[in-house]
Amino acid sequence: MPDQTPNGDDKRLFLLDAFALIYRAYFSFIRAPRINSKGFNTSAAFGFTTTLLDLIKREKPTHIAVVFDTAAPTERHETLLDYKANREEMPDDIRSNLAYIRRIIEALRIPILESDGYEADDVIGTLAKKAELEGYTTYMVTPDKDFGQLVTDKIIMYKPGRGGDPPEKLGPKEICDRWGGLTSTEQVKDILGLMGDAVDNIPGIPGIGEKTAIKLVQQFGSLEGVIEGVEQLKGKQKENVIAFAEQGRMSKMLATININAPVELNHDALHLDPPDKDKVMEVFSELEFKTLVNRVLGATVLMNGGGPLRGPSRERAQPKSHQLRHQVKWISSAPRWMRTATCR
Numbered sequence: 001m002p003d004q005t006p007n008g009d010d011k012r013l014f015l016l017d018a019f020a021l022i023y024r025a026y027f028s029f030i031r032a033p034r035i036n037s038k039g040f041n042t043s044a045a046f047g048f049t050t051t052l053l054d055l056i057k058r059e060k061p062t063h064i065a066v067v068f069d070t071a072a073p074t075e076r077h078e079t080l081l082d083y084k085a086n087r088e089e090m091p092d093d094i095r096s097n098l099a100y101i102r103r104i105i106e107a108l109r110i111p112i113l114e115s116d117g118y119e120a121d122d123v124i125g126t127l128a129k130k131a132e133l134e135g136y137t138t139y140m141v142t143p144d145k146d147f148g149q150l151v152t153d154k155i156i157m158y159k160p161g162r163g164g165d166p167p168e169k170l171g172p173k174e175i176c177d178r179w180g181g182l183t184s185t186e187q188v189k190d191i192l193g194l195m196g197d198a199v200d201n202i203p204g205i206p207g208i209g210e211k212t213a214i215k216l217v218q219q220f221g222s223l224e225g226v227i228e229g230v231e232q233l234k235g236k237q238k239e240n241v242i243a244f245a246e247q248g249r250m251s252k253m254l255a256t257i258n259i260n261a262p263v264e265l266n267h268d269a270l271h272l273d274p275p276d277k278d279k280v281m282e283v284f285s286e287l288e289f290k291t292l293v294n295r296v297l298g299a300t301v302l303m304n305g306g307g308p309l310r311g312p313s314r315e316r317a318q319p320k321s322h323q324l325r326h327q328v329k330w331i332s333s334a335p336r337w338m339r340t341a342t343c344r
Contacts, residue, residue: 193252
């Protein structure tokens with residue numbers, strides 16, 4: 001394969017937070033699930049694929065990857081045994097779609113990234129920071145508010161639209177405004193450390209919600225600043241900050257995205273290439289995604305007993321996930337945080 005290292009100004013990397021988008025897709029059809037002729041609920045696979053295809057058509061990325069969490073515990077689970085313990089079990093209708101979603105991503109010749117011991121957030125954060133140093137603009141495709149801490153002029157949050165609405169692109173100004181006028185996007189993790197996160201079972205400091213956390217960070221600059229300036233506080237709030245200072249520090253650590261996951265920025269593997277038409281036809285036909293086959297291949301398809309109309313066979317390219325998988329290894333070094341994004 002020729003060297004795909006970007007030489008021009010058009011260096012746009014899109015990193016998709018797989019499970020956040022899969023859950024979002026599934027619940028968008030919760031009142032009217034998509035059931036095919038076999039009685040199989042395809043809501044998660046159809047919604048995720050539609051989001052992915054819409055993004056490719058609208059944005060025309062030069063580079064792209066889909067990032068998954070693994071079942072392996074992370075350093076966060078070692079720090080807090082109950083980390084994410086409040087989350088409900090994955091719905092069966094999502095679990096049954098996962099293998100199909102992976103097949104669809106590979107059929108589109110988009111790499112799948114995952115690393116045991118690291119969350120998808122960490123892999124996305126690491127690649128975004130490395131890509132920034134090499135002149136890319138990276139779009140973190142996710143509805144997850146935690147990613148705001150990574151935003152810079154060259155690292156953007158990209159929230160897909162709903163119901164035909166356009167996507168939201170959130171840069172430093174938008175993130176700082178969303179959190180009440182911060183001076184730095186890195187302060188998002190200070191707010192999360194103070195207020196905690198019930199979804200991830202991050203405790204925070206009792207009695208401090210989002211509005212109070214924002215006010216305290218505006219006043220003291222950081223969670224550490226709040227703890228150091230505790231004598232300026234009053235009443236129960238002062239008591240809680242003193243009593244739960246260490247819990248607050250731990251909560252900030254849990255909310256902080258690690259940008260040192262063991263994954264490299266492989267220009268060739270991340271480059272967006274044409275899909276494997278045979279594999280697209282195969283998996284879309286199994287799921288009865290007739291309209292999506294037409295969008296990807298521009299072909300009319302017979303289903304429900306007629307069988308798919310298959311184009312000429314060609315050699316199937318190896319999934320690009322394999323090009324990256326050998327680079328994933330365990331590391332235990334402490335995080336080294338990169339520069340702050342100034343809001344303006």
